Structures are given as C-alpha cells and as structure tokens.
Amino acid sequence: MVSKKKKFGAFIFAVIFSIAIVGGIFGVCYYKGIVSYPWQIKNVTSADNTIAFSKEETVSEPEEVVVEEKPEVKPSVETEETKPEPETTVEEPETTEEEQDVDFNSLLSEDGIANTGVKLDYYGALSVSDGKLVDSHGKEVQLTGISTHGINWFPEFAAPETIASLRNNFGINVIRLAMYTSDYNGYCVGGSDNQKDLMDKICSAVDAATENDMYVIIDWHTLNDENPNTYKAESIQFFGEMVRKYKGNDNVIYEICNEPNGDTTWSDIKSYAKEVIPVIRNVDSDAVILVGTPEWSSDLESVQDDPLNFKNIMYTYHFYAASHKDDARAELESALEAGLPVFISEYGLVSADGNGSVDTKEAKKWYDLIDEYKLSSCIWNLSNKDEGSALISADCQSTLDWKYEDLSDEGKYFFDKLSEGNKTGNDN
Incomplete structure (x- = not known):
C-alpha cells in the first residue's frame, strides 16, 4: 500500500504540473495577443455613445503608420504632377489658342502696363497705286490702328499723352480722330467757340501723332x-484750314465723310467729294484722301461702277463682325479683286449698334481677310463708354498706360491680335 505521505506528494506534483501547463498555454496566448489581462482593458465611447473595448496597442499602432507614411507619399505625388506641365509648355507653346492667349496676356511691362511688344512701321509719304496703299518706293504697306470716339464726347482720349501711350504700348501706327459734325455739340452745330475748341483738339492730336x-x-x-x-x-x-496747316506733313490722311446713310446715294457723295477734294488738292497735291460710301460705308458696288477721277483716293468700308458676315466679306473681296482701293477706317468686333459681345468666330474671319489683302484699318473706339465696342472697360478711369484688365473684351481681343506680331516676329 502506498502511504498517505506518498499520496500527498503525488497530489502536490500533479497540481504544480497542471498549473505549469495552464500557465504556459496562457503565456503563449498573451504573447500572441490572443488574450489580455483585465487591467489592460479600458472603456472607449463610440460615436453612438455605446461602450466599446479596445487595446492600447491597437490605438497607438494606426498613429505610427500614418506618421511614417505621410512624408514618403506626399512628395512623390507632387513631383509627378508638376513635372509634365513645364515639359509640355516648353515643347508645345503654340498648340492651342488658349495657350496663345495666356502668352499674350503675360506681355506686361515691369510696372504691369499692357504692352504688345510690337511697334508697327512708319513708312513716310504714302500714295495709292493699282488699288494699294504704298510707300515712296511703291511697296505695299498696311496701317493698323484705332479710331477715337467723338472727340467732342471723349476729348481726354485724344490727348497727346494718350496717343504717345498707344504708340509705345500698343505699337499701332495710325490714329483716327473722329470729329462729329452734328451729334452732341458737333462741329457744325455748336457755335464758333465750339468749332475753335474742336479744331484745337484736332491739332493737338495731329501734332502728338507726328511726334x-x-x-x-x-x-x-x-x-x-x-x-x-x-x-x-x-x-x-x-479741310481748307487743316490742309494749309499740315501741307508739309507726310502722315496726315483726310477722311472727308464718315458714313453717309439714309437716302444718300453714291451720286450725292460723288458730287460732294468733287467739291471738297479740290480744296485739299490745291494745297497738297499728294495727300491720301478717304471717301465714305453709301449705307454707312458698306456699299462698294455702286462705287465700282462710277469711281472718282482723282489720284491717291481710297474708299472706306466699315463692318461690325457680329452683324456683317459672309455676304459682306464677299462684297468687299469682290471690290478688292476688281482693283478698288479700300481703307477700313472703322470696324468693330461686336454688333453694328456698338453693343453686344465679341463674335470671335467672325472676328477671326475678318482679320484673316484683312491680312490676306493687307488692308489698312482702324478699330472703333477708344473710350470707356459703357458699350461693347469701347476698347477700355467702363469702370476704368485711366486714359493711358492701361493694364490688361483695364481693357474691354473687344480691347483684349484687339490687343491679343496685335501681340501676334511679337509672337511671330512679324510687325505687320
């Protein structure tokens, strides 16, 4: 028989062995994270205010992962996004009109003044030969510029410093001085003092253009x-007074009637021209003279059938891109092909009433035609009048050295068109 002492010893050994086995199993589980001691568990309130349990290890681990990943991922993403852009800009700077517009708009002087980077040529004395405007060597030339609004309405935009600014920043080589005859204190209705004032403004602007x-x-x-x-x-x-004052100037062009309209016929205009032109010719035998045509200077067909018999004469044609389209271009092109000398002394990129938005599609077609035939032209109008055809924004009070944002939509389109000369290296 086994003694009680031996039985008790065997029992103690079995208990210790069992505890060792259980402790070993629990230790392995704890090491692997399968179980936790009660004092390592804490209460966490969830978004819906219920009680959830989480281990300290699981809270700290995501924070460590986020901190380690951020500095590695973010720089690589920025580098990949920014690298292709400068490469595309360098390799294909002229692929789209939108990219060209960005280039044009960035043509600013150091003080932010919009500058086309172009200065169109001055050719000296001009004449008309074979339906073309030519220089003293018989080479065809093209004048590109701006018409003022009525100087009796907006005299500040015909000031000498404004004209100098147009030459320096826009680079144009012609300015048209619009002096109304009957509208708003026009030359013929405002009295003698008004006539003298308007003539003084004209002379001041002519002198500035000459300088x-x-x-x-x-x-x-x-x-x-x-x-x-x-x-x-x-x-x-x-015109008798003007030509006597400027008979020695090679740069003065006389436009003897702007836009005959209503019931006025070419016969009426021709009769008028045959009396006014000799007044100029008697003093300056070579000055270029522009003659308006019927229907707001848009009817060239009647002129072709019965032109004036004077040298150095050109006939004016006016258009507004949003109103005058394919038919108008066809009529102009027909007259040009027939050899009629044409000068576009006024045009706009909006509607014929001077309002509306720029018709970019039609504007491009008109500019293509102008460039194809090297037509001289003046865009209407230099003012900040609240209308679509004004080149300066209505809320801009500056009369010179404009920033790009000071220009109206038409002003910006014209500025960008001029800037193409800088982009292509062609001044005309």
Whole structure:
C-alpha cells in the first residue's frame, strides 16, 4: 500500500504540473495577443455613445503608420504632377489658342502696363497705286490702328499723352480722330467757340501723332446728318484750314465723310467729294484722301461702277463682325479683286449698334481677310463708354498706360491680335 505521505506528494506534483501547463498555454496566448489581462482593458465611447473595448496597442499602432507614411507619399505625388506641365509648355507653346492667349496676356511691362511688344512701321509719304496703299518706293504697306470716339464726347482720349501711350504700348501706327459734325455739340452745330475748341483738339492730336511717328486720319464724322452735302460749306472751310496747316506733313490722311446713310446715294457723295477734294488738292497735291460710301460705308458696288477721277483716293468700308458676315466679306473681296482701293477706317468686333459681345468666330474671319489683302484699318473706339465696342472697360478711369484688365473684351481681343506680331516676329 502506498502511504498517505506518498499520496500527498503525488497530489502536490500533479497540481504544480497542471498549473505549469495552464500557465504556459496562457503565456503563449498573451504573447500572441490572443488574450489580455483585465487591467489592460479600458472603456472607449463610440460615436453612438455605446461602450466599446479596445487595446492600447491597437490605438497607438494606426498613429505610427500614418506618421511614417505621410512624408514618403506626399512628395512623390507632387513631383509627378508638376513635372509634365513645364515639359509640355516648353515643347508645345503654340498648340492651342488658349495657350496663345495666356502668352499674350503675360506681355506686361515691369510696372504691369499692357504692352504688345510690337511697334508697327512708319513708312513716310504714302500714295495709292493699282488699288494699294504704298510707300515712296511703291511697296505695299498696311496701317493698323484705332479710331477715337467723338472727340467732342471723349476729348481726354485724344490727348497727346494718350496717343504717345498707344504708340509705345500698343505699337499701332495710325490714329483716327473722329470729329462729329452734328451729334452732341458737333462741329457744325455748336457755335464758333465750339468749332475753335474742336479744331484745337484736332491739332493737338495731329501734332502728338507726328511726334510719335504715327499716321493720323482727320475724320469728318458724318452720321445723323446722313448726307455730307448738308454741311458741305463747313467741310470746305474746315479741310481748307487743316490742309494749309499740315501741307508739309507726310502722315496726315483726310477722311472727308464718315458714313453717309439714309437716302444718300453714291451720286450725292460723288458730287460732294468733287467739291471738297479740290480744296485739299490745291494745297497738297499728294495727300491720301478717304471717301465714305453709301449705307454707312458698306456699299462698294455702286462705287465700282462710277469711281472718282482723282489720284491717291481710297474708299472706306466699315463692318461690325457680329452683324456683317459672309455676304459682306464677299462684297468687299469682290471690290478688292476688281482693283478698288479700300481703307477700313472703322470696324468693330461686336454688333453694328456698338453693343453686344465679341463674335470671335467672325472676328477671326475678318482679320484673316484683312491680312490676306493687307488692308489698312482702324478699330472703333477708344473710350470707356459703357458699350461693347469701347476698347477700355467702363469702370476704368485711366486714359493711358492701361493694364490688361483695364481693357474691354473687344480691347483684349484687339490687343491679343496685335501681340501676334511679337509672337511671330512679324510687325505687320
């Protein structure tokens, strides 16, 4: 028989052995994270205010992962996004019109003044030969510029410093001075003091254009008086004074009637021109003279059938891109092909009433035609009047050295068109 002492010893050994086995199993489980001691568990309130349990290890581990991954991932993403952009810009800077516009708009001087980077040529004395405007060597030339609004409305935009700014920043080589005859204190309706004031403004602007190597068009701006014969006597007196003052200038061009309209026929205009032109020719035998045409200077067909018999004469054609489209271009092109000398002394990129938005599609077609035939032209109008055809934004009070954002939509389109000369290296 086994003694009690031996039985007790065997029992103690069995208990110790069992505890060792259980402890070993629990230790392995704890090491592997399968179980936790009660004092290592804490209460966590979830978003819906219920009690959840989480281990300290599981809270700290995500924080460590986030901290380690951020500095590695973020720089690599930024580098991949920014690298292709400069490569594309360098290799294909002219692939789209949108990219070109960005390039044009960045043409600013150091002080933020918009500058096309272009300065169009001054050719000296001009004449008309075989339906073309040419220089003293018989080489065809092209004038590109701006028409003021009526100087009796917006005289500040015909100031000498404004004209100098246009030459320096826009680079244009011609300015048209629009002097209304009957509208808003026009030359023929405002009295003698008004006449003297307007003539002084014209002379000041002509002198400024001359000093800046620009051509200048003195525009007898017929409009609501419709028929130029209405104020023929005043016209003869005015142009007589102008030509005597500027007979020695190679840069002065005379536009003897702006836009005959209403019932005015080419016969009416021709009769008027045959009396006014000799007044200029008697003093300056070579000056270029522009003659308006019927229907707001858009009817060239009637002129082709019965042109004037004077040298150095050009006929004006006006268009507004949003109103005058394929048919108008076809009529102009027909006249040009027939050899009629045409000068676009006024045009706009909006509707014919001077309002609306820029018709970019039609504007491009018109500019393509102008460039194809090397037509000289002046865009309407230099003012901040609240209308689509004004080149300066209505909320801009500056009269010179404009920033790009100071320009209207038409002003920006024209500025960008001029800037193409800088981009292509072609001044005309």
